[in-house]
Amino acid sequence: MSRRVAITGIGAVTPLGVGADALHDRWTAGESGIEDGMGRADEFEPTDHLTRRQARRMDRFTQFAMVAAAEAIAQSGLDESGHERAELGCVIGTGVGGLGTIEVEHKVLLEKGQGSVSPLCVPQMMANAAAGALAIEHDLRGQCFGTVSACAAGAHAIGAAARMVEHGDAVACVAGGSEAAITGLAVAAFGEMGATSPTGISRPFDKRRDGFVMGEGAGVLILEDADAAESRGAPILGYLAGYGATADAHHLTAPDPSGDGAARAIGKALGDAELEPDDLVYVNAHGTSTPLNDRSETEALKTALGEDAMRLPTSSLKSSIGHLLGAAGAVEAVATLQALRAHVAPPTLNLEQQDEELDLDYVALEAKELSLNGHAPVAISNSFGFGGHNVVLCIEAAS
Amino acid sequence: MATITKDQITEKVIASLVEFGEEPENVKPESRFEDLDIDSLDLVELAQVIEDTYGIEITDQDMDKIVTVQDVVDFVSTRQDS
Numbered sequence: 001m002s003r004r005v006a007i008t009g010i011g012a013v014t015p016l017g018v019g020a021d022a023l024h025d026r027w028t029a030g031e032s033g034i035e036d037g038m039g040r041a042d043e044f045e046p047t048d049h050l051t052r053r054q055a056r057r058m059d060r061f062t063q064f065a066m067v068a069a070a071e072a073i074a075q076s077g078l079d080e081s082g083h084e085r086a087e088l089g090c091v092i093g094t095g096v097g098g099l100g101t102i103e104v105e106h107k108v109l110l111e112k113g114q115g116s117v118s119p120l121c122v123p124q125m126m127a128n129a130a131a132g133a134l135a136i137e138h139d140l141r142g143q144c145f146g147t148v149s150a151c152a153a154g155a156h157a158i159g160a161a162a163r164m165v166e167h168g169d170a171v172a173c174v175a176g177g178s179e180a181a182i183t184g185l186a187v188a189a190f191g192e193m194g195a196t197s198p199t200g201i202s203r204p205f206d207k208r209r210d211g212f213v214m215g216e217g218a219g220v221l222i223l224e225d226a227d228a229a230e231s232r233g234a235p236i237l238g239y240l241a242g243y244g245a246t247a248d249a250h251h252l253t254a255p256d257p258s259g260d261g262a263a264r265a266i267g268k269a270l271g272d273a274e275l276e277p278d279d280l281v282y283v284n285a286h287g288t289s290t291p292l293n294d295r296s297e298t299e300a301l302k303t304a305l306g307e308d309a310m311r312l313p314t315s316s317l318k319s320s321i322g323h324l325l326g327a328a329g330a331v332e333a334v335a336t337l338q339a340l341r342a343h344v345a346p347p348t349l350n351l352e353q354q355d356e357e358l359d360l361d362y363v364a365l366e367a368k369e370l371s372l373n374g375h376a377p378v379a380i381s382n383s384f385g386f387g388g389h390n391v392v393l394c395i396e397a398a399s
Numbered sequence: 400m401a402t403i404t405k406d407q408i409t410e411k412v413i414a415s416l417v418e419f420g421e422e423p424e425n426v427k428p429e430s431r432f433e434d435l436d437i438d439s440l441d442l443v444e445l446a447q448v449i450e451d452t453y454g455i456e457i458t459d460q461d462m463d464k465i466v467t468v469q470d471v472v473d474f475v476s477t478r479q480d481s
Contacts, residue, residue, distance in 0.1 A: 053420020053436060115450070119443035 005162045005240040006229045007395075008172070009078065009222035010334045011071030013064045015039040015215055015321045018049075019071060023331070024338035027320045028346045028367045037200020038182055039215025039322025057120055058133060059098030060180035064218035064327070065130035066137060069174055073138055076222040078172060081232055089142040089173035090135050091161045092220075093153030095326030095385075097127030097146075100183045130178050130218075142170045148326075151286075152245075152385030153177050154219060155329025155393055159243035161223045171228050176220030177330035187214065193253065197289060202323075203350035204287035204316040205294050205362045212288040215322025219330035221337075238337050241378060242275065242394030244268025253386045255292055259300030262382065262390045266304035269380055269392035277308035281370045282345050282379035284336040285362075287316025288323055297382065298358045313345035313370065315363040320349050329383035333393055340377040340397035343370045375399070403453070403479060408472045415448045416441070416468070428469040449475060 015033025016026040046055035101124040128146035154177020161175030197211035248261035351364040376399035446457040
Protein backbone atom coordinates (compact mmCIF):
# COMPACT_ATOMS: atom_id res chain seq x y z
CA MET A 1 0.00 0.00 0.00
CA SER A 2 1.12 3.50 -0.70
CA ARG A 3 2.03 5.72 2.24
CA ARG A 4 1.60 9.49 2.34
CA VAL A 5 4.91 11.36 2.30
CA ALA A 6 5.24 14.18 4.81
CA ILE A 7 7.97 16.81 4.77
CA THR A 8 9.26 17.19 8.34
CA GLY A 9 12.36 19.31 7.87
CA ILE A 10 14.02 21.63 5.38
CA GLY A 11 17.48 23.13 5.07
CA ALA A 12 19.39 25.22 2.57
CA VAL A 13 22.73 26.82 1.83
CA THR A 14 22.42 29.36 -0.98
CA PRO A 15 23.85 32.63 -2.26
CA LEU A 16 21.23 34.32 -0.04
CA GLY A 17 22.85 32.85 3.07
CA VAL A 18 22.97 29.79 5.28
CA GLY A 19 19.51 28.55 6.22
CA ALA A 20 16.11 28.02 4.65
CA ASP A 21 14.69 31.16 6.27
CA ALA A 22 17.37 33.37 4.72
CA LEU A 23 16.42 31.90 1.35
CA HIS A 24 12.70 32.55 1.72
CA ASP A 25 12.86 35.92 3.45
CA ARG A 26 15.43 37.45 1.15
CA TRP A 27 13.98 36.10 -2.08
CA THR A 28 10.47 37.25 -1.10
CA ALA A 29 11.91 40.70 -0.34
CA GLY A 30 13.36 40.78 -3.85
CA GLU A 31 16.99 40.56 -2.82
CA SER A 32 19.65 39.04 -5.05
CA GLY A 33 22.51 36.76 -4.08
CA ILE A 34 24.23 37.30 -7.42
CA GLU A 35 27.37 39.43 -7.49
CA ASP A 36 29.64 40.01 -10.45
CA GLY A 37 27.62 37.56 -12.51
CA MET A 38 27.95 34.65 -10.07
CA GLY A 39 25.69 33.25 -7.37
CA ARG A 40 28.31 32.35 -4.79
CA ALA A 41 27.43 31.12 -1.30
CA ASP A 42 29.73 33.77 0.15
CA GLU A 43 28.30 33.66 3.65
CA PHE A 44 29.14 29.96 3.97
CA GLU A 45 32.19 29.32 6.16
CA PRO A 46 32.79 25.54 6.39
CA THR A 47 34.40 25.51 9.84
CA ASP A 48 31.46 27.41 11.35
CA HIS A 49 29.53 24.17 10.90
CA LEU A 50 32.00 21.31 10.43
CA THR A 51 35.11 20.21 12.28
CA ARG A 52 38.40 21.17 10.67
CA ARG A 53 38.94 17.52 9.86
CA GLN A 54 35.51 17.09 8.23
CA ALA A 55 35.87 20.27 6.20
CA ARG A 56 39.32 19.29 4.95
CA ARG A 57 38.21 15.85 3.80
CA MET A 58 35.12 17.04 1.89
CA ASP A 59 34.71 18.82 -1.40
CA ARG A 60 32.68 22.02 -1.15
CA PHE A 61 29.58 20.30 -2.55
CA THR A 62 29.63 17.76 0.28
CA GLN A 63 30.16 20.56 2.81
CA PHE A 64 27.05 22.32 1.51
CA ALA A 65 25.00 19.13 1.74
CA MET A 66 26.20 18.45 5.29
CA VAL A 67 25.11 21.88 6.48
CA ALA A 68 21.76 21.94 4.67
CA ALA A 69 21.02 18.42 5.95
CA ALA A 70 21.98 19.31 9.53
CA GLU A 71 19.40 22.10 9.46
CA ALA A 72 16.66 19.87 8.02
CA ILE A 73 17.43 16.95 10.33
CA ALA A 74 17.49 19.20 13.41
CA GLN A 75 14.08 20.60 12.48
CA SER A 76 12.58 17.15 11.89
CA GLY A 77 14.15 15.63 15.00
CA LEU A 78 15.22 12.67 12.86
CA ASP A 79 18.38 11.94 14.87
CA GLU A 80 16.27 11.43 18.03
CA SER A 81 13.26 9.93 16.25
CA GLY A 82 13.75 6.39 17.47
CA HIS A 83 13.24 5.13 13.89
CA GLU A 84 15.19 1.98 12.98
CA ARG A 85 18.41 3.31 11.47
CA ALA A 86 18.17 0.64 8.73
CA GLU A 87 14.89 2.25 7.63
CA LEU A 88 16.42 5.67 7.06
CA GLY A 89 17.47 6.47 3.51
CA CYS A 90 19.55 9.20 1.91
CA VAL A 91 19.49 10.41 -1.70
CA ILE A 92 21.50 13.47 -2.72
CA GLY A 93 21.70 14.64 -6.32
CA THR A 94 24.46 16.62 -7.96
CA GLY A 95 25.26 17.77 -11.44
CA VAL A 96 28.99 17.15 -11.38
CA GLY A 97 30.08 16.31 -7.82
CA GLY A 98 33.52 17.35 -6.62
CA LEU A 99 34.61 19.26 -9.68
CA GLY A 100 36.77 21.71 -7.69
CA THR A 101 38.72 18.76 -6.29
CA ILE A 102 39.16 17.21 -9.74
CA GLU A 103 40.57 20.45 -11.14
CA VAL A 104 43.04 20.92 -8.28
CA GLU A 105 44.26 17.33 -8.33
CA HIS A 106 44.54 17.21 -12.11
CA LYS A 107 46.88 20.19 -11.92
CA VAL A 108 48.91 18.38 -9.25
CA LEU A 109 49.10 15.32 -11.51
CA LEU A 110 50.37 17.33 -14.48
CA GLU A 111 52.80 19.48 -12.52
CA LYS A 112 54.13 17.12 -9.84
CA GLY A 113 53.26 13.61 -11.00
CA GLN A 114 51.17 10.69 -9.87
CA GLY A 115 52.86 10.31 -6.50
CA SER A 116 51.63 13.70 -5.37
CA VAL A 117 47.94 13.24 -6.12
CA SER A 118 46.02 13.37 -2.86
CA PRO A 119 44.67 10.10 -1.46
CA LEU A 120 41.59 12.16 -0.55
CA CYS A 121 40.88 12.92 -4.21
CA VAL A 122 38.47 10.05 -4.81
CA PRO A 123 36.35 10.43 -1.67
CA GLN A 124 36.15 14.15 -2.37
CA MET A 125 35.36 14.06 -6.08
CA MET A 126 32.90 11.18 -6.34
CA ALA A 127 29.37 12.35 -7.09
CA ASN A 128 27.90 10.14 -4.34
CA ALA A 129 30.22 11.56 -1.65
CA ALA A 130 27.56 13.82 -0.15
CA ALA A 131 25.09 10.96 0.25
CA GLY A 132 27.75 8.75 1.84
CA ALA A 133 28.98 11.47 4.18
CA LEU A 134 25.44 12.21 5.38
CA ALA A 135 24.81 8.54 6.06
CA ILE A 136 27.90 8.42 8.27
CA GLU A 137 27.15 11.67 10.08
CA HIS A 138 23.51 10.79 10.86
CA ASP A 139 23.74 6.99 11.00
CA LEU A 140 21.38 6.47 8.04
CA ARG A 141 21.64 2.75 7.24
CA GLY A 142 18.97 2.23 4.58
CA GLN A 143 19.18 2.92 0.83
CA CYS A 144 21.78 5.57 0.10
CA PHE A 145 22.91 6.89 -3.27
CA GLY A 146 23.43 9.92 -5.45
CA THR A 147 21.38 10.89 -8.49
CA VAL A 148 23.07 12.33 -11.57
CA SER A 149 20.82 14.08 -14.07
CA ALA A 150 22.39 17.53 -14.44
CA CYS A 151 19.96 20.25 -13.41
CA ALA A 152 17.19 17.77 -12.61
CA ALA A 153 19.34 15.79 -10.13
CA GLY A 154 18.02 17.41 -6.95
CA ALA A 155 14.41 16.91 -8.01
CA HIS A 156 15.10 13.33 -9.10
CA ALA A 157 16.62 12.69 -5.66
CA ILE A 158 13.45 13.93 -3.98
CA GLY A 159 11.28 11.85 -6.32
CA ALA A 160 13.33 8.71 -5.69
CA ALA A 161 13.19 9.34 -1.95
CA ALA A 162 9.42 9.87 -2.04
CA ARG A 163 8.95 6.53 -3.83
CA MET A 164 11.15 4.86 -1.21
CA VAL A 165 8.93 6.17 1.59
CA GLU A 166 5.65 5.50 -0.26
CA HIS A 167 6.68 1.94 -0.93
CA GLY A 168 7.78 1.32 2.65
CA ASP A 169 11.45 0.77 1.84
CA ALA A 170 12.29 3.58 4.23
CA VAL A 171 10.34 5.22 7.05
CA ALA A 172 12.16 8.45 6.30
CA CYS A 173 14.66 9.64 3.74
CA VAL A 174 17.06 12.58 3.69
CA ALA A 175 16.71 13.95 0.15
CA GLY A 176 18.13 16.86 -1.77
CA GLY A 177 20.79 18.19 -4.05
CA SER A 178 24.13 19.93 -3.78
CA GLU A 179 26.45 21.70 -6.17
CA ALA A 180 29.74 23.59 -6.01
CA ALA A 181 30.65 24.00 -9.65
CA ILE A 182 31.71 27.64 -9.87
CA THR A 183 35.16 26.49 -10.93
CA GLY A 184 37.47 27.56 -13.72
CA LEU A 185 36.65 24.63 -15.98
CA ALA A 186 32.88 24.71 -15.49
CA VAL A 187 32.64 28.47 -15.93
CA ALA A 188 34.65 28.20 -19.15
CA ALA A 189 32.75 25.17 -20.44
CA PHE A 190 29.23 26.50 -19.80
CA GLY A 191 30.35 29.84 -21.22
CA GLU A 192 31.81 28.36 -24.39
CA MET A 193 28.67 26.35 -25.10
CA GLY A 194 26.66 29.56 -24.84
CA ALA A 195 24.58 28.46 -21.87
CA THR A 196 25.58 31.15 -19.39
CA SER A 197 24.77 34.85 -19.53
CA PRO A 198 27.50 37.04 -21.05
CA THR A 199 25.98 40.02 -19.24
CA GLY A 200 25.91 38.13 -15.94
CA ILE A 201 22.25 38.97 -15.34
CA SER A 202 19.62 36.37 -14.52
CA ARG A 203 16.32 37.67 -15.91
CA PRO A 204 13.98 34.81 -16.72
CA PHE A 205 11.13 35.53 -19.17
CA ASP A 206 12.59 38.96 -20.03
CA LYS A 207 13.10 39.59 -23.76
CA ARG A 208 16.75 40.52 -23.05
CA ARG A 209 17.54 37.23 -21.28
CA ASP A 210 20.81 35.78 -22.56
CA GLY A 211 21.63 32.71 -20.51
CA PHE A 212 21.79 31.48 -16.93
CA VAL A 213 23.99 32.69 -14.12
CA MET A 214 25.88 30.00 -12.22
CA GLY A 215 25.07 29.49 -8.57
CA GLU A 216 26.12 27.12 -5.80
CA GLY A 217 24.64 25.63 -2.65
CA ALA A 218 22.43 22.82 -1.41
CA GLY A 219 18.86 22.08 -0.43
CA VAL A 220 17.70 19.16 1.71
CA LEU A 221 14.26 17.94 2.79
CA ILE A 222 13.30 15.20 5.21
CA LEU A 223 10.62 13.00 3.65
CA GLU A 224 8.87 10.79 6.14
CA ASP A 225 5.99 8.34 6.29
CA ALA A 226 3.21 10.71 7.39
CA ASP A 227 1.73 8.24 9.88
CA ALA A 228 5.11 7.62 11.49
CA ALA A 229 5.82 11.34 11.57
CA GLU A 230 2.47 12.06 13.22
CA SER A 231 2.83 9.36 15.81
CA ARG A 232 6.22 10.65 16.95
CA GLY A 233 4.97 14.25 17.01
CA ALA A 234 7.29 15.46 14.24
CA PRO A 235 6.63 18.88 12.73
CA ILE A 236 4.67 18.33 9.52
CA LEU A 237 5.49 21.22 7.23
CA GLY A 238 3.79 19.78 4.17
CA TYR A 239 3.62 16.84 1.83
CA LEU A 240 5.39 15.62 -1.28
CA ALA A 241 2.07 15.01 -3.00
CA GLY A 242 3.21 14.00 -6.47
CA TYR A 243 6.20 13.24 -8.67
CA GLY A 244 6.44 13.07 -12.44
CA ALA A 245 9.54 12.42 -14.53
CA THR A 246 10.06 12.05 -18.28
CA ALA A 247 12.71 12.41 -20.98
CA ASP A 248 12.64 14.61 -24.09
CA ALA A 249 14.62 12.14 -26.23
CA HIS A 250 15.33 15.17 -28.39
CA HIS A 251 18.78 16.75 -27.84
CA LEU A 252 21.42 16.46 -25.11
CA THR A 253 21.44 20.14 -24.21
CA ALA A 254 18.52 21.84 -25.98
CA PRO A 255 14.97 21.41 -24.68
CA ASP A 256 12.29 20.10 -27.03
CA PRO A 257 10.75 23.39 -28.27
CA SER A 258 7.25 21.94 -28.01
CA GLY A 259 7.74 21.36 -24.30
CA ASP A 260 6.18 17.92 -24.76
CA GLY A 261 8.41 16.07 -22.28
CA ALA A 262 8.06 18.80 -19.67
CA ALA A 263 4.28 18.91 -20.15
CA ARG A 264 4.04 15.15 -19.69
CA ALA A 265 6.07 15.42 -16.47
CA ILE A 266 3.67 18.07 -15.15
CA GLY A 267 0.72 15.85 -16.05
CA LYS A 268 2.28 12.84 -14.35
CA ALA A 269 3.02 14.80 -11.17
CA LEU A 270 -0.57 16.04 -10.99
CA GLY A 271 -1.90 12.57 -11.73
CA ASP A 272 0.32 11.10 -9.04
CA ALA A 273 -1.08 13.65 -6.58
CA GLU A 274 -4.63 12.98 -7.84
CA LEU A 275 -5.05 16.69 -8.46
CA GLU A 276 -6.29 18.86 -11.33
CA PRO A 277 -4.68 22.06 -12.59
CA ASP A 278 -7.32 24.15 -10.86
CA ASP A 279 -6.16 22.77 -7.50
CA LEU A 280 -2.82 24.58 -7.89
CA VAL A 281 -2.10 28.03 -6.48
CA TYR A 282 1.53 28.56 -7.58
CA VAL A 283 4.16 27.35 -10.06
CA ASN A 284 7.85 27.43 -9.21
CA ALA A 285 9.36 27.60 -12.67
CA HIS A 286 12.65 26.09 -13.81
CA GLY A 287 13.03 29.56 -15.38
CA THR A 288 16.72 29.52 -16.22
CA SER A 289 16.88 32.83 -18.14
CA THR A 290 18.05 31.03 -21.29
CA PRO A 291 16.17 31.93 -24.48
CA LEU A 292 15.18 28.30 -25.14
CA ASN A 293 14.12 27.12 -21.68
CA ASP A 294 11.84 29.98 -20.80
CA ARG A 295 9.98 29.63 -24.10
CA SER A 296 9.61 25.84 -24.05
CA GLU A 297 8.71 25.84 -20.35
CA THR A 298 5.95 28.36 -21.00
CA GLU A 299 4.65 26.10 -23.80
CA ALA A 300 4.76 23.11 -21.49
CA LEU A 301 2.83 24.89 -18.74
CA LYS A 302 0.13 25.91 -21.22
CA THR A 303 -0.12 22.41 -22.66
CA ALA A 304 -0.32 20.71 -19.28
CA LEU A 305 -2.38 23.21 -17.32
CA GLY A 306 -4.58 24.74 -20.02
CA GLU A 307 -6.45 27.88 -18.97
CA ASP A 308 -5.10 27.57 -15.44
CA ALA A 309 -1.61 28.38 -16.71
CA MET A 310 -2.73 31.95 -17.34
CA ARG A 311 -4.09 32.31 -13.80
CA LEU A 312 -1.20 30.81 -11.85
CA PRO A 313 1.59 33.00 -10.47
CA THR A 314 4.77 31.47 -11.92
CA SER A 315 8.14 32.68 -10.64
CA SER A 316 11.81 31.75 -10.90
CA LEU A 317 14.15 31.56 -7.90
CA LYS A 318 17.05 31.56 -10.37
CA SER A 319 16.48 35.29 -10.86
CA SER A 320 17.70 35.76 -7.28
CA ILE A 321 20.39 33.10 -6.76
CA GLY A 322 21.34 31.88 -10.22
CA HIS A 323 21.22 28.29 -11.39
CA LEU A 324 22.39 25.84 -8.75
CA LEU A 325 22.47 22.99 -11.33
CA GLY A 326 22.09 19.68 -9.45
CA ALA A 327 21.05 21.53 -6.29
CA ALA A 328 18.48 23.71 -8.04
CA GLY A 329 15.52 21.33 -7.88
CA ALA A 330 16.04 20.68 -4.18
CA VAL A 331 16.56 24.32 -3.22
CA GLU A 332 13.48 25.21 -5.28
CA ALA A 333 11.44 22.50 -3.53
CA VAL A 334 12.45 24.05 -0.20
CA ALA A 335 11.56 27.53 -1.47
CA THR A 336 8.24 26.34 -2.92
CA LEU A 337 7.15 24.80 0.37
CA GLN A 338 8.10 27.98 2.21
CA ALA A 339 6.20 30.13 -0.31
CA LEU A 340 3.08 27.99 0.14
CA ARG A 341 3.37 28.15 3.91
CA ALA A 342 3.66 31.94 3.77
CA HIS A 343 0.87 32.23 1.14
CA VAL A 344 3.16 34.27 -1.08
CA ALA A 345 4.53 34.02 -4.61
CA PRO A 346 8.08 35.38 -4.42
CA PRO A 347 9.10 37.50 -7.40
CA THR A 348 11.00 36.95 -10.62
CA LEU A 349 13.73 39.57 -10.26
CA ASN A 350 15.08 41.67 -13.15
CA LEU A 351 11.96 40.98 -15.24
CA GLU A 352 11.49 44.50 -16.57
CA GLN A 353 10.74 43.86 -20.26
CA GLN A 354 8.66 40.72 -20.50
CA ASP A 355 9.08 38.81 -23.74
CA GLU A 356 5.93 39.48 -25.80
CA GLU A 357 5.72 35.82 -26.76
CA LEU A 358 5.73 34.71 -23.13
CA ASP A 359 2.37 35.61 -21.64
CA LEU A 360 2.02 33.98 -18.23
CA ASP A 361 2.02 35.81 -14.89
CA TYR A 362 5.71 35.61 -13.97
CA VAL A 363 5.36 37.70 -10.78
CA ALA A 364 7.66 40.40 -12.09
CA LEU A 365 9.83 42.24 -9.57
CA GLU A 366 7.53 42.09 -6.55
CA ALA A 367 6.07 39.26 -4.50
CA LYS A 368 2.34 38.81 -4.48
CA GLU A 369 -0.06 37.13 -2.11
CA LEU A 370 -1.33 33.74 -3.23
CA SER A 371 -5.04 33.38 -3.98
CA LEU A 372 -6.05 30.32 -2.00
CA ASN A 373 -8.96 28.15 -3.01
CA GLY A 374 -10.19 26.91 0.32
CA HIS A 375 -7.86 23.90 0.35
CA ALA A 376 -4.32 23.36 1.60
CA PRO A 377 -2.11 25.30 -0.82
CA VAL A 378 -0.48 23.17 -3.54
CA ALA A 379 2.16 24.03 -6.15
CA ILE A 380 4.33 22.38 -8.72
CA SER A 381 8.08 22.90 -8.99
CA ASN A 382 9.70 22.23 -12.37
CA SER A 383 13.26 21.03 -12.96
CA PHE A 384 14.74 20.22 -16.35
CA GLY A 385 18.26 19.02 -17.02
CA PHE A 386 20.77 18.67 -19.83
CA GLY A 387 20.23 15.17 -21.11
CA GLY A 388 16.55 15.96 -21.67
CA HIS A 389 15.47 15.11 -18.12
CA ASN A 390 12.19 16.57 -16.89
CA VAL A 391 11.11 16.33 -13.27
CA VAL A 392 8.09 17.92 -11.65
CA LEU A 393 7.36 17.81 -7.93
CA CYS A 394 3.90 18.51 -6.59
CA ILE A 395 4.23 20.04 -3.14
CA GLU A 396 1.47 20.70 -0.63
CA ALA A 397 1.78 22.82 2.49
CA ALA A 398 0.27 21.51 5.69
CA SER A 399 -3.00 23.36 6.28
CA MET B 400 72.70 18.64 3.26
CA ALA B 401 72.71 19.43 6.96
CA THR B 402 71.38 16.66 9.15
CA ILE B 403 67.89 17.26 10.36
CA THR B 404 67.34 16.60 14.02
CA LYS B 405 64.76 14.24 15.41
CA ASP B 406 63.09 17.22 17.06
CA GLN B 407 62.66 18.90 13.71
CA ILE B 408 61.21 15.74 12.19
CA THR B 409 58.87 15.33 15.15
CA GLU B 410 57.72 18.90 14.74
CA LYS B 411 57.03 18.33 11.04
CA VAL B 412 55.08 15.11 11.58
CA ILE B 413 52.96 16.60 14.37
CA ALA B 414 52.29 19.73 12.31
CA SER B 415 51.08 17.52 9.44
CA LEU B 416 48.73 15.54 11.66
CA VAL B 417 47.33 18.77 13.08
CA GLU B 418 46.80 20.02 9.54
CA PHE B 419 44.91 16.79 8.82
CA GLY B 420 42.50 17.82 11.56
CA GLU B 421 43.93 16.38 14.78
CA GLU B 422 43.77 18.60 17.85
CA PRO B 423 47.32 19.72 18.76
CA GLU B 424 46.98 18.63 22.40
CA ASN B 425 46.17 15.06 21.33
CA VAL B 426 49.28 14.44 19.26
CA LYS B 427 52.34 13.24 21.18
CA PRO B 428 55.38 11.27 19.99
CA GLU B 429 54.05 8.17 21.74
CA SER B 430 50.54 8.55 20.20
CA ARG B 431 49.39 5.51 18.26
CA PHE B 432 47.71 6.31 14.94
CA GLU B 433 44.91 3.88 15.69
CA ASP B 434 44.13 5.84 18.85
CA LEU B 435 44.14 9.13 16.99
CA ASP B 436 41.51 10.00 14.38
CA ILE B 437 44.00 9.09 11.66
CA ASP B 438 43.14 6.57 8.94
CA SER B 439 44.97 4.93 6.07
CA LEU B 440 44.30 7.90 3.76
CA ASP B 441 45.93 10.25 6.28
CA LEU B 442 48.96 7.96 6.43
CA VAL B 443 49.33 8.11 2.65
CA GLU B 444 49.20 11.89 2.87
CA LEU B 445 51.79 11.82 5.65
CA ALA B 446 54.05 9.67 3.47
CA GLN B 447 53.67 12.23 0.67
CA VAL B 448 54.65 15.03 3.04
CA ILE B 449 57.72 13.08 4.18
CA GLU B 450 58.76 12.41 0.60
CA ASP B 451 58.24 16.05 -0.42
CA THR B 452 60.08 17.37 2.62
CA TYR B 453 62.93 14.90 3.07
CA GLY B 454 63.04 12.99 -0.22
CA ILE B 455 62.49 9.76 1.68
CA GLU B 456 59.99 7.24 0.37
CA ILE B 457 57.83 5.27 2.80
CA THR B 458 56.50 2.15 1.08
CA ASP B 459 53.32 0.31 2.03
CA GLN B 460 55.51 -2.39 3.64
CA ASP B 461 57.33 0.25 5.69
CA MET B 462 54.00 1.73 6.70
CA ASP B 463 52.80 -1.62 8.03
CA LYS B 464 55.49 -1.43 10.73
CA ILE B 465 54.70 2.15 11.68
CA VAL B 466 52.36 2.37 14.65
CA THR B 467 53.20 5.57 16.50
CA VAL B 468 54.25 9.11 15.68
CA GLN B 469 57.71 8.26 17.06
CA ASP B 470 57.97 5.30 14.62
CA VAL B 471 57.70 7.75 11.71
CA VAL B 472 60.31 10.03 13.22
CA ASP B 473 62.70 7.12 13.81
CA PHE B 474 62.14 5.80 10.29
CA VAL B 475 62.97 9.15 8.70
CA SER B 476 65.91 9.73 10.99
CA THR B 477 67.40 6.28 10.22
CA ARG B 478 66.92 6.61 6.46
CA GLN B 479 68.48 10.03 6.52
CA ASP B 480 71.60 8.68 8.18
CA SER B 481 71.96 5.71 5.88
